Amino acid sequence: xxxxxxxxxxxxxxxxxxxxxxxxxxxxxxxxxxxxxxxxxxxxxxxxxxxxxxxxxxxxxxxxxxxxxxxxxxxxxxxxxxxxxxxxxxxxxxxxxxxxxxxxxxxxxxxxxxxxxxxxxxxxxxxxxxxxxxxxxxxxxxxxxxxxxxxxxxxxxxxxxxxxxxxxxxxxxxxxxxxxxxxxxxxxxxxxxxxxxxxxxxxxxxxxxxxxxxxxxxxxxxxxxxxxxxxxxxxxxxxxxxxxxxxxxxxxxxxxxxxxxxxxxxxxxxxxxxxxxxxxxxxxxxxxxxxxxxxxxxxxxxxxxxxxxxxxxxxxxxxxxxxxxxxxxxxxxxxxxxxxxxxxxxxxxxxxxxxxxxxxxxxxxxxxxxxxxxxxxxxxxxxxxxxxxxxxxxxxxxxxxxxxxxxxxxxxxxxxxxxxxxxxxxx
Amino acid sequence: xxxxxxxxxxxxxxxxxxxxxxxxxxxxxxxxxxxxxxxxxxxxxxxxxxxxxxxxxxxxxxxxxxxxxxxxxxxxxxxxxxxxxxxxxxxxxxxxxxxxxxxxxxxxxxxxxxxxxxxxxxxxxxxxxxxxxxxxxxxxxxxxxxxxxxxxxxxxxxxxxxxxxxxxxxxxxxxxxxxxxxxxxxxxxxxxxxxxxxxxxxxxxxxxxxxxxxxxxxxxxxxxxxxxxxxxxxxxxxxxxxxxxxxxxxxxxxxxxxxxxxxxxxxxxxxxxxxxxxxxxxxxxxxxxxxxxxxxxxxxxxxxxxxxxxxxxxxxxxxxxxxxxxxxxxxxxxxxxxxxxxxxxxxxxxxxxxxxxxxxxxxxxxxxxxxxxxxxxxxxxxxxxxxxxxxxxxxxxxxxxxxxxxxxxxxxxxxxxxxxxxxxxxx
Numbered sequence: 001x002x003x004x005x006x007x008x009x010x011x012x013x014x015x016x017x018x019x020x021x022x023x024x025x026x027x028x029x030x031x032x033x034x035x036x037x038x039x040x041x042x043x044x045x046x047x048x049x050x051x052x053x054x055x056x057x058x059x060x061x062x063x064x065x066x067x068x069x070x071x072x073x074x075x076x077x078x079x080x081x082x083x084x085x086x087x088x089x090x091x092x093x094x095x096x097x098x099x100x101x102x103x104x105x106x107x108x109x110x111x112x113x114x115x116x117x118x119x120x121x122x123x124x125x126x127x128x129x130x131x132x133x134x135x136x137x138x139x140x141x142x143x144x145x146x147x148x149x150x151x152x153x154x155x156x157x158x159x160x161x162x163x164x165x166x167x168x169x170x171x172x173x174x175x176x177x178x179x180x181x182x183x184x185x186x187x188x189x190x191x192x193x194x195x196x197x198x199x200x201x202x203x204x205x206x207x208x209x210x211x212x213x214x215x216x217x218x219x220x221x222x223x224x225x226x227x228x229x230x231x232x233x234x235x236x237x238x239x240x241x242x243x244x245x246x247x248x249x250x251x252x253x254x255x256x257x258x259x260x261x262x263x264x265x266x267x268x269x270x271x272x273x274x275x276x277x278x279x280x281x282x283x284x285x286x287x288x289x290x291x292x293x294x295x296x297x298x299x300x301x302x303x304x305x306x307x308x309x310x311x312x313x314x315x316x317x318x319x320x321x322x323x324x325x326x327x328x329x330x331x332x333x334x335x336x337x338x339x340x341x342x343x344x345x346x347x348x349x350x351x352x353x354x355x356x357x358x359x360x361x362x363x364x365x366x367x368x369x370x371x372x373x374x375x376x377x378x379x380x381x382x383x384x385x386x387x388x389x390x391x392x393x394x395x396x397x398x399x400x401x402x403x404x405x406x407x408x409x410x411x412x413x414x415x416x417x418x419x420x421x422x423x424x425x426x427x
Numbered sequence: 428x429x430x431x432x433x434x435x436x437x438x439x440x441x442x443x444x445x446x447x448x449x450x451x452x453x454x455x456x457x458x459x460x461x462x463x464x465x466x467x468x469x470x471x472x473x474x475x476x477x478x479x480x481x482x483x484x485x486x487x488x489x490x491x492x493x494x495x496x497x498x499x500x501x502x503x504x505x506x507x508x509x510x511x512x513x514x515x516x517x518x519x520x521x522x523x524x525x526x527x528x529x530x531x532x533x534x535x536x537x538x539x540x541x542x543x544x545x546x547x548x549x550x551x552x553x554x555x556x557x558x559x560x561x562x563x564x565x566x567x568x569x570x571x572x573x574x575x576x577x578x579x580x581x582x583x584x585x586x587x588x589x590x591x592x593x594x595x596x597x598x599x600x601x602x603x604x605x606x607x608x609x610x611x612x613x614x615x616x617x618x619x620x621x622x623x624x625x626x627x628x629x630x631x632x633x634x635x636x637x638x639x640x641x642x643x644x645x646x647x648x649x650x651x652x653x654x655x656x657x658x659x660x661x662x663x664x665x666x667x668x669x670x671x672x673x674x675x676x677x678x679x680x681x682x683x684x685x686x687x688x689x690x691x692x693x694x695x696x697x698x699x700x701x702x703x704x705x706x707x708x709x710x711x712x713x714x715x716x717x718x719x720x721x722x723x724x725x726x727x728x729x730x731x732x733x734x735x736x737x738x739x740x741x742x743x744x745x746x747x748x749x750x751x752x753x754x755x756x757x758x759x760x761x762x763x764x765x766x767x768x769x770x771x772x773x774x775x776x777x778x779x780x781x782x783x784x785x786x787x788x789x790x791x792x793x794x795x796x797x798x799x800x801x802x803x804x805x806x807x808x809x810x811x812x813x814x815x816x817x818x819x820x821x822x823x824x825x826x827x828x829x830x831x832x833x834x835x836x837x838x839x840x841x842x843x844x845x846x847x848x849x850x851x852x853x854x
Contacts, residue, residue, distance in 0.1 A: 210652065212708045224698035224720035225637065225798040226822060228691070234699050238665055264655070271651035272661050273712055274705035281639045281700040281718035281761065291708035293651035334708065371652040395653060
């Protein structure tokens with residue numbers, strides 16, 4: 001809207017944005033939301049996405065992911081407990097020409113949990129008061145639909161891109177990114193990528209990583225009536241936990257001055273999510289396990305972060321007479337997410353900032369995100385500069401009555417259409 | 428052995444002790460151990476016990492406990508999740524004559540757990556190196572057999588008691604004492620009672636009580652990536668736990684000078700036995716439950732002890748901004764055990780001390796016990812002065828390869844035979 005009509009490319013970008021069709025976006029998002037698609041059950045949603053891509057004339061590829069091959073990759077993080085995974089990519093433009101851009105989004109959702117907790121049914125999308133409700137509306141089927149809508153707008157305007165855009169519809173993001181890794185291994189990287197996770201329209205050129213851990217703490221059983229004769233694994237777990245809290249404070253202190261993380265008190269938290277220990281109320285517990293999530297700074301490797309936690313637990317054990325003889329065990333399990341960082345002066349960051357600023361009528365906010373997603377794989381395996389950008393508030397994800405705001409979806413789709421033109425160029 | 432031959436009663440007591448038949452004791456104990464008899468499955472063991480009593484000519488009563496009636500009693504503590512419970516009592520002597528004595532023991536055992544952890548099979552009793560192994564050998568079928576053996580010795584010597592002894596074989600001790608409560612309600616109390624739990628032959632005129640609790644602590648869920656936006660129920664449970672540790676120290680300090688509890692650092696412990704909280708490693712946990720055991724001093728009531736814990740949790744909550752708005756909930760559940768105390772100058776304590784001193788050749792140790800058992804019911808409902816006394820080390824109870832020392836069993840049976848004569852008198 002603020003595009004300079006004197007610039008041809010700016011005018012083309014504005015034209016693309018003005019062709020964004022919200023009815024199409026809502027229809028595509030609703031089609032996807034209606035198909036439950038949690039881990040291992042994403043094929044129907046992927047086929048629907050492929051049909052939507054074909055429907056707007058994208059060059060569409062659907063393929064069966066070679067699971068054992070992908071799992072052999074050193075950056076593969078998931079456990080192989082699925083039978084099938086499909087990859088779907090739709091391409092627009094001239095792959096042999098100018099700059100190439102990836103728009104990446106996942107169709108897998110987390111299960112809805114207790115349906116009683118939902119006001120609106122999870123798989124029957126509905127718009128109420130300017131919000132689209134349903135499982136995956138926020139994380140992130142509507143954003144995938146917004147990417148598709150941006151491509152549709154460019155097609156509808158008959159804009160010839162100098163470069164190319166690939167819309168990657170992936171599976172398994174919630175469990176560590178098998179789909180994105182498979183797509184990178186098949187297609188290679190690009191000159192830039194946008195992971196369309198919800199950022200409430202802020203531009204995130206930096207994303208924290210994370211990795212799950214489990215700490216097993218041993219005690220010594222005794223009857224609760226003579227608890228002095230035992231050693232409570234619960235008390236020892238608290239000793240370890242206190243050391244972990246101190247580590248978290250030490251790890252986050254140097255990031256206080258990073259403007260991209262200024263909004264967070266603790267951008268790289270170490271959060272204990274579950275604790276379980278003991279078998280009987282009247283016994284001193286001889287085992288406690290704590291499971292949690294270790295936030296990883298974009299300026300360190302996963303293995304540095306892991307080493308820091310392991311060293312802290314070992315040091316805490318050395319300071320305790322019992323634990324020094326029965327050291328806790330740290331295990332690493334489940335999905336993990338690599339961190340990512342792209343310089344704020346990169347052409348993709350500039351193009352996206354300008355485009356969403358045009359839509360919002362004010363300067364876009366630049367801000368890092370602390371949640372893990374597929375950006376790290378695109379950067380580290382695909383060697384692709386990556387930005388995270390999308391509609392909606394991530395703190396509503398994985399909850400009942402998940403929703404995304406329609407006005408944000410529209411701004412997102414328009415900003416993507418502009419960004420594609422600005423970054424890939426028009427012939 | 429040190430009995431004064433000048434005293435007729437002492438001579439009779441010595442004669443009774445010398446008639447103790449260890450083959451009979453081992454045979455009876457083995458018969459009972461061979462019959463698995465955990466909660467709700469004790470009837471076969473009770474019938475076997477009745478047959479053993481009849482076999483030595485006791486006046487034996489076996490009856491079906493009226494469960495709903497007994498459960499209505501204010502001191503009933505268990506949950507009604509059993510179909511059947513039998514009471515068995517064998518009586519010797521003249522119930523209308525001199526002092527009456529109860530010998531109380533339970534046939535219920537705790538389940539054996541993983542059989543792989545046992546060197547000797549749990550239900551196939553075996554003697555190795557002077558120890559009888561098997562589930563219930565220590566807690567407390569062999570002690571019940573020792574009581575039976577003491578009565579058999581008196582019968583074998585044709586001693587006519589001035590008073591009477593009732594051998595109570597009970598069920599459900601491990602879950603709060605349904606069997607002992609039922610026996611008291613049916614038969615009333617006596618002039619004295621010995622609960623034959625393992626005390627390693629020390630004489631325990633005082634026993635701590637205990638009660639199970641559960642503390643539910645609430646937090647506020649958030650994604651682990653933004654853990655500052657949530658409130659960890661685990662951290663809040665730690666806050667509550669610290670207050671409980673301080674309460675435990677305060678509650679135990681006044682008992683430092685009680686000679687009967689001098690051997691214990693913490694005679695009335697507050698032990699957390701299980702902890703469970705959170706659903707997902709990457710979420711801030713919004714619920715944690717801690718289950719534990721509150722030790723009750725013999726000089727306080729259960730309700731005083733409960734109030735102290737509830738007040739401590741409430742005070743800790745008031746000191747915390749979040750918990751003051753979301754106070755933890757304290758629940759009381761499962762079996763509970765009343766504390767008991769008999770003055771050390773009571774005739775039964777004197778008789779038992781003298782008898783076991785005779786057997787050991789040195790002064791018996793007087794010492795309180797911290798585990799819960801049926802003594803409190805006998806004292807508070809049966810209005811019967813009660814002592815806890817038996818062979819074996821209680822710290823081996825509820826474990827694989829539970830065992831009891833044969834020499835202790837023999838000393839126990841002989842001391843019981845002497846005590847019966849001394850306390851009930853001989854005609």
